[in-house]
Amino acid sequence: MPRRFVVIWFRFLEADRVVRRRAELKEVPFAMALPQHGRMVVKSVNAVAYKHGVRAGMVVADCRAILPSLQVLDHDNDLVATTLLAMGEWCIRYTPVVAADPPDGLILDISGCAHLWGGEVPYLKEILSRLRAFGYHANAGMADTVGAAWAMAHFVPGDVIVATGQLTEALMPLPPDALRLPADVLSKLHKLGLYEIRSFMAMPRRALARRFGEILLMRLDQALGQAIEPICPIKPVVPHQVRKPCLDPVRTAAGLEHILRSMLEELCRRLANEDAGLRNCVLTCYRVDRDVQQVKIGTSRPSRDVPHLYKLFEQEICNIEPDLGIELFLLEATIVEALSPEQEALWSTKANTDKELSELIDRVAGKVGSDTIKRYLPDEHYWPERSVRIAGSLNEKPVTIWRKDIPRPVCLLPVPEVIDVTVPIPDYPPMLFRYKGELHQVVKADGPERIEQEWWIADGLQRDYYCVEDEQGSRFWLFRSGHYGSTEPKWFMHGFFA
Amino acid sequence: MEPLLKKEDIVKALQKEVLSMQRGGAATLNEQSVTGLGAIEDAFPGKEFPRAAVHEFISYDMGAAAATNGFMMGVAGKLMPASGVCVWVGAKRTVYPVALAQFGITPDRVIFIDPPRKKDVLWTIEEALKCDALQLVVGEIGELSFMESRRLQLAVERSSVTGFIHRRNPRTENTVACVSRWKITPAMSMADDGMPGLGMPRWHVQLQKVRNGKPGSWVLEWRNGMMCYVPKTIIALPEIHTRKTG
Structure with a gap:
């Protein structure tokens, strides 16, 4: 069975994609540009701008001279690639084998597909009319080889179907650019006056290889179906x-x-x-x-x-x-x-434990919400609220050790609460304080431990922490925010020791 | 004399057997006793801290709550092996993870769950108690009815997880199906050699109820990672506060 290929060329792929998102640009000439060596260089244009002579590769300043109303947008290479991939996936409805031909083409292997749409002509018409309805400027060529189909799409206006066995006739009048050759080979061919494929098609192969390299022969063979050209089909991600x-x-x-x-x-x-x-x-x-x-x-x-x-x-x-x-x-x-x-998990003896644990956590998260489950890791800050951070996952290990050498309370209030104190100034622990309406006589005290606010994180006064014990034996963690001086510093209750 | 000795041995062996039957086969887990609980251990049946059971702790003010949390952490540190995992459930939890390290628990091995509603707190505690992978579950709640505590006890009997229920400011001290009831209040600390300042954490520990054991009351101090018994003679009396100013 002969193989048949369709190549679709999207002339203004990026511009058409932009217009699909921003319909107001449809009739406006615009170009997509990118800074290059200190100048803005046009990477792609839309149909309106193209009609006025703006081309890719020109400098934006020159384009503005030609067409003052030209709008310039930022070129986005990823957008082009993802659009092309998406179009390729869309085309899978017409044939199972679709390959992307970067930057702006698609290759469809349509062997044995066209008859399902009633022949090649209605088949191609169907694809192109759908694509054009989306707003894309699409040119297509159909032939026995990828190379010939590519040439037809890019260099023959209108949609061309090359019948089986007529490759040579179809390729003959085209310029050598239609063979997808590198720029240096093309310039050599032009220099020698070989403006059409027919002028060098019949030349001895050894002479061609010597003058222009193996690439010319390879491309010629691929276009004429004498060499195999592999294509890399797009594999769509099947949703789970x-x-x-x-x-x-x-x-x-x-x-x-x-x-x-x-x-x-x-x-x-x-x-x-x-x-x-x-x-x-x-x-x-x-x-x-x-x-x-x-x-x-x-x-x-x-x-x-x-x-x-x-x-x-x-x-x-x-x-x-x-x-x-x-x-x-x-x-x-x-x-x-x-x-x-x-x-892999079998090697660790704890594998089963971890599984049971994470299942418990999933159950709890499903019922009361995952934001209520927390695990803490040490963080290198003295500021009490910042000395722990919430771990991202169950398996995250602490990077630093937990400190045991500084006294820290068992219970810490999330927000320090203001207390009334009687205190000798400037730098002594309180003699008595009132917390939630209850009076506590301070019997023993340790401190102060000064903790400064980290200026690179937040502004604020330093805290002088005191551990105090009242006459009942309850132990508290109090702090004074700031100094005694021009202002009256406030005292706060922050935690309870065991 | 010989037959008499034998009789004592037989009674001891029988007691042990009865105990293991009461615990539903969980006794094999408890071969090594919890060391470092000092004098308290005598109060328990078989002189070992009852695991695979739910213990009830009651506290009435913030100072007592902190003392209870400290005591629970101290016991938990002994109960949990180095790789053990603990779950701490509470609606208005204020536990500061850094402090856990002082009581021999690696804080990153504790998972804190703070469900906003009381109903969810109980559900979470029960689910956690059913999970074999855990060593310990600590729950902070207010009221606990007999039926709720029975559910927790049933969950524990199947999974052999130890549960601590910390009841903060309960309205009544109703009967619950827990294996013990503790009341921990802070005691005046004493620094070494009469130095000024705070000493090691010290608590009045009251074991008000314990199944098959002897309730008691002790003063304990947390020192060098151990629960130390403080003899009555060196308990600090509240100082009579002398006014220094005004």
Whole structure:
């Protein structure tokens, strides 16, 4: 079976993409530019600007001289690449093998596909009319080889279909640029007056190779179908999704649980094959009366354990109202992360413990919210509120050691509370203080321990901390904010010692 | 004399057997006793701190709450092996993680859960008590009914996790299904050699109820990572405050 290829060339890919987002630019001449060696160089233009003679590679100042109304936007290389990839994925509906041809083309291997659309002409028309309806300027060529199709798309106006076996005739009148040759070879060909492919097509191969290098022969062979040109197809990411349509609408909890379990098993089997685990999962239920019900779960670390995930869903399942019945279930893992195989974990004896623990945490997080679960690591600050930080994950290890050499209270108030004190000035612990309406006589005291505010983090006065003990034996951590001097410093209660 | 000795041995062995049956087979776990609890251990059945059980602690003011937390941390440090994990649940938790290190617990091995509602606190404590991977669960709540405490006890019997329930400012000291009831209040500390300033943490420890054991009351001091018994003679009396100014 002969192979057939379509090459689609998006002439103004980036500009068309921008217009799709910002419709007001449709009739306005604009160019995408990037600073290069201290000047703004045009990287791509739109159709309106092109008509007025603005071309890629020109300097913006020159373009403005030609066309004063030209708008200049920033060129975004990533946008072009992602757009092209997205277009490629979109084209998979027409053929399973689609390759990107950077910067602005797509290669479609359409062998055996066109007859499904009633022949090559309606097939190509269908693709191009859809693409043009999106607002893209698309040129296409169809031929037996990638090279010829590329040449037709780029160098022949209109959409060209080269019939099987007519490659040579079609290529003959085209310029050598149509062969995708490097610039130095092209300039050599032009210098020698070889403006058309036919003028050097019949030359002896050895002479061509000697003068222009092997590349010319390779490209010529590829265009004429005498050499194989491999293409690298786009592999779309298959979403981690399980669909389960039901013949009879599901109305009972038992049925729902059964379906959920089988869907989870299917999803986890796939995740196990990919060495991945899910972090977030959404169950969408489509009801007979077109209502959509959704429940979500999240885990604290990637998981593909069916019983565990099922348990997490069990807490949420009561929120689903089946009403007249659910006819379609869709289970989708929205966030998937790599999960190393269990074999690795076997070596550590704690593997099972960790799993049970993270399952407990997931259950709690599902019920009361993950923001209520905290684990602390030491941080190198003296300021008490900053000397611990919240750990990001269960496995995070402390970088520094926990300090035991300085007295720190067992209970620390999240916000220090103002107290009334009787205190000898300037630098003594209080003799008595009133906290929440209760009077405490200070019997013993230690201190002060001065802790300065870290100026690079926050402004504020330093604190002088005192450990004091009252007549009952209760031990407190008080501090004075600032000095005695021009202002009256305030005293605060900050913690309680054991 | 010989048969008499044998009889005592038999009674001891029988007592041990009965004890292990009462605990539902968890006794095998408790082979090594908790060292460093000093005089308290005599109060427990079999002279070992009851694990796989729920203990109740009651405190009424902030000073006592801090003392209770300190005592719990001290015991927890003895109960937990170096790689053990602890969960600390409380709605209005004020525990400062840095202090845990002073009582022999690595603070990063403690997971703090602060559910906003009381109902969720109880649910979380129960779920945590069911988890085998944990060594200890500390819960801070106010009221605890008998039925709720029974649920916690049932959870513990299956998983053999030790649970500490710290009841702060409860309205009534109702009967609960916990294995013991403790009341810890701060005691006047004494610095070494009569130096001024604060000494080591010192507590009045009251063990008001303990299943199969002898309740008692002690003054204990936390010193060098151990719970030390303080004889009555060197307990500091509250000083009579003399007015120095005014």
